[in-house]
Each structure stands twice: as C-alpha cells, then as structure tokens.
Amino acid sequence: MGTKIHKGAVCGMAAAIALGMAVVPSAAAGTAGGSGASATLVSTDATYDRGLDLEAGIITSVEQDQRSLYAHKAIAVSDDQTDIYASADTQAEVVGHLAKNAGCDVLGSEGAWTHIASGGCEGYVRTDSLAIGLDAEEYARETGFSGMVAQNTSDGDISIYAEPSTDSAVIATVGSQQEAGALCTVSGASWVEVSIDSETGFVQADEVELSARYAEADAVTQDQPAEADTAETAAQTEEQTASQTEESSTAQADAAQTEESTASASADTASAQTMNETVYAVTSVRVRAAASTDSSILGVLSTGDSVTRTADENGWSTVSYNGQTGYVKDDYLSASAPAQQSSDTSSSSPSSADTSSLGQQIADFAVQYVGYPYVYGGNSLTNGVDCSGFVQQVYLHFGISTPRTATAQAEAATKISESELQAGDLIFYGSNGSIGHVAIYLGDGRVVHASNYQNGIMISNYNYRSIVCCGRFR
Numbered sequence: 001m002g003t004k005i006h007k008g009a010v011c012g013m014a015a016a017i018a019l020g021m022a023v024v025p026s027a028a029a030g031t032a033g034g035s036g037a038s039a040t041l042v043s044t045d046a047t048y049d050r051g052l053d054l055e056a057g058i059i060t061s062v063e064q065d066q067r068s069l070y071a072h073k074a075i076a077v078s079d080d081q082t083d084i085y086a087s088a089d090t091q092a093e094v095v096g097h098l099a100k101n102a103g104c105d106v107l108g109s110e111g112a113w114t115h116i117a118s119g120g121c122e123g124y125v126r127t128d129s130l131a132i133g134l135d136a137e138e139y140a141r142e143t144g145f146s147g148m149v150a151q152n153t154s155d156g157d158i159s160i161y162a163e164p165s166t167d168s169a170v171i172a173t174v175g176s177q178q179e180a181g182a183l184c185t186v187s188g189a190s191w192v193e194v195s196i197d198s199e200t201g202f203v204q205a206d207e208v209e210l211s212a213r214y215a216e217a218d219a220v221t222q223d224q225p226a227e228a229d230t231a232e233t234a235a236q237t238e239e240q241t242a243s244q245t246e247e248s249s250t251a252q253a254d255a256a257q258t259e260e261s262t263a264s265a266s267a268d269t270a271s272a273q274t275m276n277e278t279v280y281a282v283t284s285v286r287v288r289a290a291a292s293t294d295s296s297i298l299g300v301l302s303t304g305d306s307v308t309r310t311a312d313e314n315g316w317s318t319v320s321y322n323g324q325t326g327y328v329k330d331d332y333l334s335a336s337a338p339a340q341q342s343s344d345t346s347s348s349s350p351s352s353a354d355t356s357s358l359g360q361q362i363a364d365f366a367v368q369y370v371g372y373p374y375v376y377g378g379n380s381l382t383n384g385v386d387c388s389g390f391v392q393q394v395y396l397h398f399g400i401s402t403p404r405t406a407t408a409q410a411e412a413a414t415k416i417s418e419s420e421l422q423a424g425d426l427i428f429y430g431s432n433g434s435i436g437h438v439a440i441y442l443g444d445g446r447v448v449h450a451s452n453y454q455n456g457i458m459i460s461n462y463n464y465r466s467i468v469c470c471g472r473f474r
Helices: 007-018 025-030 045-049 054-067 134-143 227-273 352-367 387-396 406-412
Strands: 073-076 082-085 094-098 103-110 113-118 121-126 130-132 148-152 158-161 170-174 179-186 191-196 199-204 208-212 277-281 285-288 297-301 306-313 316-321 324-329 414-416 426-431 434-443 446-452 456-461 467-472
Touching (some): 073 134, 103 121, 130 134, 134 179, 170 191, 352 434, 387 406, 406 467
Antiparallel strands (some): 073 103, 073 130, 103 113, 113 121, 148 179, 148 208, 158 199, 179 191, 285 297, 285 324, 426 434, 426 467, 434 446
8 A cells, every 4th residue: 555546547446446347556556547647646555454445545635735725736835946947857947946945836747847936936856855835724724834824814813723613712813914824724714724923724715815925936148149240240349339329319309308207207297296195113023125124124113103104005005205215014003193101200100101101112122123034042132043943033132131932031020910911021821721832022912023934024913822920020
C-alpha cells in the first residue's frame, strides 16, 4: 500500500469498482493509460486506516484536493530561492525566482516539473521544491505560515471558536476588516480553520472573505546589451539625439500649452480642496507611498497629528503629507481630534503622570514597527521578532529589562486590572489560565503585537482574544 495512483487510473478504478471488478492499487497504477500526470490526488494507507473503502477513499481524496484553499496553488518550500525556468529544463533561461514561502498558481505538470505563474512570471520549477494543493495546506498547518487569509468584511467582530461549532468556546475575535491566516476548510467547507497568533481556531466560512496573500515571484531583469551591439547602439543614440534636437522647438511650443493646462488643473484642485477633510492619527502610524503595507514609508504620524484626507477607498485614506500624496489605513485615522490627557495630577500615586508619559512613548515607539516580520525566537525589530521578543526589544529601548517569554513576563510584571490599563502596559492572552501571547497596549482599546508569520507586527483591538491578565513594568 502507499503507491501513488495516476490520475488516469482514478476514474478507471472508480468505474471498475462500480462494476464490481476486483482492482488493487498497484495493478491500477501499472495499467494507467494515456499521458495522465502523476497524481497527488489519491490517498495512501491513511485512507484505509480511516476505515474507508477504496472507492470512498478515491472520491474523498479528490474532493478534498479540489475543496482545499490551496487547490491549484503552491508554496515554495526550499530554503534556497527556487529558480523559475522558461521551459522544463535546468539549461533553459531563468525568468524568475521564488523565495521561501512565496506562492504561485499551478498551471500544469510535466514529469518532474510544475508549470506555474506568479508575480508576472510564468515558467517551470522543480516539483520537489514546492508544496502543492493538500501538501501546501499541510505545510501551512505544520509551520503556522499561511499564504491565504480570511478577512472579516463585516462592520463588527466575528468569533474564532475552539472547534468548528458555535457551541464550543470562543478563543478570540477578528475585528472588522482584520485578517487571520487561513489554513483549510472543514465540515463541508462551512468552517475555515485559521491561525491567530500562535494558536488555531475556526470561523464560519460565510463570515469571511478568503484570498491569497503570499509573496510572489521576482522576475529576472533583462541583461545589458552585449559589446558587439555597442556600435549599433551608439548609432541609434546619435540618431535619437538628432531627433530630440529637432523636436525641441515643438516641445517648447507645447510647454506654453502645458503651463496653461497646469493652471487650469490647479484651479480645479483648489475647488476640490473644499471637499477635503482634516483627520487625526489615533495612534502613531506610518504614511505609505501606496495603498499597501508593502510600499515604502514616507513618514510617521504621531498620535494627534492632523493631515488632509483627499480620498478614501478600500480601507485606505489618501492624504496630503509634507507636500506629497500618501496613504494611511483608515483604522488609524479619526475625523475627531483625540482628547487631551488630563493635567490632573492628584492621583494617589505621585509618579502616575510620569508613568503615563513614559507609557505613551513606549506605545509610540512600538507602533513604528507595524508591518515588520514575525519570526519565532527572533530578536530583531526590523528583521523578525516574536511576541515576547517584541516586548523585550521595545522595552530595552527605554532601559527596561524584561524576561524573554510571555509567561515569564507575566510573572515578573506588576499586575493591574483592565480598567487600569495605560499606553505602554502589557496584555497577556491565552486560554484556561495558560499564557500564550503578549501585546503592548496603545490606548483607545488597541494593542500592537508581533502576531504570526502571516500578519507580522500589527495593531488589533485589545480584546480580540481571551485576556488572562494585564501587567506593567515601569
């Protein structure tokens, strides 16, 4: 048992079973007709271990493969970059590369090669460097990395359950427009298993929108012209220069028209400005060059900073920032100016004002790293860090030492209640009293934390999952 069965044999075996003929996997494999590609469709001994007969095993496996979130998709699993070739031959031209955990669409297979498309590249990669279909799904489950996400598109929170049943315990929530890594569908695709921080749970499929969010291939740039082409290139350049000189007078004539058009556009812009609104940063947030967390950073808005919003689309606000057009996630902006902190220092603790001020500095510093990667065991705020490492490194910036793990941090911190939370405090999450995650409180009901491989360092609602306790180190 355990022999892989060719795709062409699957239908034949099912038909044979329907006719009552006795067929065994090894015989079927040997008589597969045509050029059907070698399959990852049917199961091995595990099918029989589950007590399924052969026909049910085949059908179940095929259905599972097609129902998988990763049907016709693959993840690069090689530690080294995976080359994409123009044809199924290592001597062919390399047209792109897939980094580890980058994703692609599977277009077909050819022997030991898989035909893929990713990031504008189409070509062939060695099949043994990919996890495909159900194997990609299993890879996501084992590593915690998911190239698929489940986004809550509703206006409110949705629950993550411990089991695929509304009768089971709620272990976390996903805020409006927030995402969790999607691992697989279960129970007839009515539930989606998701990863949240370091744990897994289940959301109802009709409450989320599924999409692919893995990194794509990097295309190989074309080589520079060879030396043999230099003379021809020089001649072309000389000809182009002459043409450009001849056209310069035309360009000058066009300049006057362009100036007139610019003046008209400026007048239109001035008119449009009357429709713009001033918005405020509810916490420190980065201004991006494009509406994507992968785009470059133009600058950072501190809590309370105001900018002019000129458009709002797909959860991103277009803003005017230092004379440039920038983009900020809607979640971090408000049309109302944030309330000023009270200057009342009559608290029973003489250092409470200093504590609050330091806490805000911690929060503002921490939020600058939103979008950077999560790496289990990592200790770099820019190259990768996990939840407790994130807390430790942020606090070290202010000369505060903390233990390395979330559990140890909870034990060492001064316990406070949720009602006592201030910016810069810590919230510890978990279940059944066991701590599995930690985040830094920002104020206004939000936390920043190193979530998982899918989301990296991100901002969430403070009660997005079950809180075990809260603590303070300053």
